[in-house]
Amino acid sequence: MGNWGSHLYDRPPQKLGEFVQNNLRPSEDCQKQIDQTVDTICKVLQDAEQLPLVISVARGGSYGRKTVLRGNSDGSLVIFISDLEKFQDQSKNHSELLSQIWAQLKCCQLTRKLEAKMEIQNFNSGPTTIQLFAKEQSITFKILPAFNALGLSEKPSPWTYRDLKRSLDMMKASPGEFSVCFTELQERFFNNLPRKLKDLILLVKYWYQQCQEKLAVSFQLPVYALELLTVYAWEQGCGAEDFDIAEGLRTVLGLIRKPGELCVYWTVNYNFEDETVRNVLLGQLRARRPVILDPTDPTNNVSQDNSCWHLLKLEAETWLSFLNESPGPSWNVLPASLYSTPSHHLDKFIKDFLQPDKTFLDQTKKAVDIICKFLKENCFRHSATKVQKIVKGGSTAKGTALKNSDADLVVFTDLLKSYTSQKNERCTIIKEIHKQLEACQQAQDFEVTFEISKWKAPRVLSFSLKSKVLNECVHFDVLPAFNALGDLKSGSAPSPKIYAELISLYKSSDILGGEFSTCFTKLQRDFVRSQPTKLKDLIRLVKHWYKWCERKLKQKGSLPPKYALELLTIYAWEKGSGVLSFDTAEGFRTVLKLITEYQHLCIFWTVNYNFDNEIVRNFLLAQMQRTRPVILDPADPTADVGGGNRWCWHLLAKEATEWLCSLCFQDGSGYPIQSWDVPYRHQEAVEQGYILLSVSCSLDVGDSWTDSAGRNL
The missing domain is CATH 1.10.1410.20 (2'-5'-oligoadenylate synthetase 1, domain 2)
Structure with missing residues (x-):
């Protein structure tokens, strides 16, 4: 597999975190040199008297999101100009503004001592760019004048997005054309993410880069789409600052295998409350999948290169099959939310995403039968107390279980002869059951994990059954109870006296x-x-x-x-x-x-x-x-x-x-x-x-x- 195989295919899952730190993160020295140079450039642009008043300079792209890969990466410097008073103004005097900015950058290059080497490129038909070099690291920045859509606010109002929609319609502009105006929001969105999640993003971006090299294809899909997909996978499937990075990678690649179902969005900056924004969002959610919406701009679907998704899907399948001779664990993440599922697809949504795997249910049933038999035969075997019966309850027994659902095992013993004895004696019974479940765990071939109650007199003992193959588990509560119903036959109603006693x-x-x-x-x-x-x-x-x-x-x-x-x-x-x-x-x-x-x-x-x-x-x-x-x-x-x-x-x-x-x-x-x-x-x-x-x-x-x-x- 050449470089492709030696770098990623053959990497043991437990070594992926180490691989990111040693090979994918920029070195601290390089990052520091580039950061200092960017600070200098931003100050020069903000203080320039030859430019119209510069309100601020925002840092975007991978650089602004702090997801820079070692080697070559991207960034943007978005210059908010006071003369640009609305979205439509971004095309106003565009060439003249870029020319003035170019002149200031050239002056900065000649007169300032910069920590990183800077090269400036000014294309007649494209944006002005600067490239910063620090040893083995380079970052290419687009220079973009923009309208300050946020003003002095840290968060946009619905009016901002209504105005955005109106401006796009008026100019017949492409959706997402003014996303640059929300660069500061993108930066904040990613600033709140844990470092390890950004490491996972680096790994996904590296995988994407390797796909391009292997296939000798320049994909049109923005890397931002994969960054957002990775954030979505972590939010929905994990949410913890410390996690298994291999599980995260499997999850993201598993989602890439389902491009025709992907519909990902956030409501941190916009939501469904305002009618105009709601209509924009619903229009996006009805669009052909995949849909990955920029969390800062509801008009911007960043995932619209279907040919690219098809190739990535095949590569994801190849990588996953190569990595795992048997399926490895991943997070349980749906490719689309329920909210974005059309009404006629709800039955399919339930079947595909909510019903537990039948194989796992069969495995669970066998394991539970073993546990029940073990408890009945072993609990209190050195005393006169006996387990009368064990009743299975909860979602699993009722037939309404979701993946990773719950179940109850209610243990009826002859020690509990009344409702009050249940309240007084359950702690003793739980301790005995816990002891026997630990013994059962040693004696049987299935994985059981315990969550010990912190209460001095616990009402319940909790444990989990986890599949060694499937990404599913069932959480159990074991509860002692008084056998109030006696030997009531199925389909029969209890005697009213039972309820009268309970009510009294x-x-x-x-x-x-x-x-x-x-x-x-x-x-x-x-x-x-x-x-x-x-x-x-x-x-x-x-x-x-x-x-x-x-x-x-x-x-x-x-x-x-x-x-x-x-x-x-x-x-x-x-x-x-x-x-x-x-x-x-x-x-x-x-x-x-x-x-x-x-x-x-x-x-x-x-x-x-x-x-x-x-x-x-x-x-x-x-x-x-x-x-x-x-x-x-x-x-x-x-x-x-x-x-x-x-x-x-x-x-x-x-x-x-x-x-x-x-x-x-x-x-x-x-x-x-x-x-x-x-x-x-x-x-x-x-x-x-x-x-x-x-x-x-x-x-x-x-x-x-x-x-x-x-x-x-």
Whole structure:
């Protein structure tokens, strides 16, 4: 493979970080000489009396982004001129300005002592450039006069981008033509990135450079596109300052293998709130893929060389297959966001990106069966305590798991003879289970990692099963529980006495609602698992959206549990559709619409408990008068997973409102998809409870019954 093979193909993955530091980063001496020379040039340009007032000089390109490769690299010096008062002015007196700048640069070259050698080139048909040399390092800078679009602000306003769109239309200019005006934003965007991520960027750029040499082709794709793709891969798949650089490289090359699906953008400087900007963005997101938008200029798609992407795709496949005799680990990163996925592609999005790999699910099932058998046979084997059964719960058991999802193993032992004993004795049981899981890890051939609880009296033991081949894992919580249901057969409803006892304990003590929901894991699991396959896929989609919100909003407040959204999705389908084959976009839109109306939601089911028993009936009626949203766990009436004001539903509602404008909810012609007509509450169940209450309290059927906020139930 010649130079290509000796430099990258044969590089062991664990040595890639060392390779970057020793071969790809510019030497500190060279960088320092060039930095000092650039400082001098910028000062000369800003102080020049022969030029119109220079507001500032921004540093762009690889130099400004601090992603300079050792050897030859690129940069730009963007000179913001006071005479350029709008975007259109950049073509005004352009030649004259460049001539004046050239004269100042020539003067600087002759009169100033520069740390790096400088050569100036002035082309009649192209930009003025200067080339700086310091030993083995050279950087070619474009000199670009520009309109100062930001003014004195550090961040652009929507008005800036509205003006940008208007100027492009007026001049019939190419999208991205005025991106240079946002050079300072590009610099800031990259300044916030960790050093190791910039090392990964250097590695990707080096790979790209080697592709060009190998194929003897000069690609038209700006290297900036690959820099942004690398940033996107890290943000979505890792986000840590310290990471495995080989995993990062595999991830980026894996994305390059899917150019027809790539749609990458940011909302750090612009977003969907302003109508004009939103329309520009949606227009870009509808464009033929790949799409990689400049985070500083929504009109600038930096990835539009399809022939280049095809060649890079083939090279990425070759490199990955050569590097890995078996697949190596990479980050789980989608080539496009859900927001940018057209409505008619949502089913494919779920199938391609959200459903866990079947091979991994089979591996997980076998491993979990081994763990359950081991725990049942080995826990408390030297005492009279026995494990009665282990029930599998969580997303994996319910059939709604995403990649890297969660599962519960609820361990029922005869030591726990009541709800209160569960609360008092679970710490002892968790310690025993932990000891046995460590023994199981040594005895069995699968990888288990533990996360030990920091609490003195832990409620749960957490561990993970990771695939040695696939980039997936399942996170487990092991929870001890009282066997409240006994030997209840599948499909049977529990005795009302079970719930009456739970409700009496709840009302007479300080326990929280849902404290003992683990006792009813089997009912929770069966309720969701019995739903149609396509509905469970819709739940996956809603949970993926929730995870996106969680990542964005984690610093702003505590969001409601995912289980609340699972139940809300089931309710939306039951009341709005009820058919096995439905439009996924309509269902998704309905769920988000209900979230925006969270203050009116009162939802519950009567599959496991109902209004027949007086204690349960009175409790349910009291639950329905709680602050909205009320979403009762169909397995445990004390668990209101809607939670009223307990969680920040308003944050989810705000996101849901913004998402209703996304491509997910537009048809091929750009018209909005309709949602299902769904009531805010289970009316027939409410009416049943109302009638029973009327009989027991001797009320007239015509009397109105309202909740604490005065709403008619």
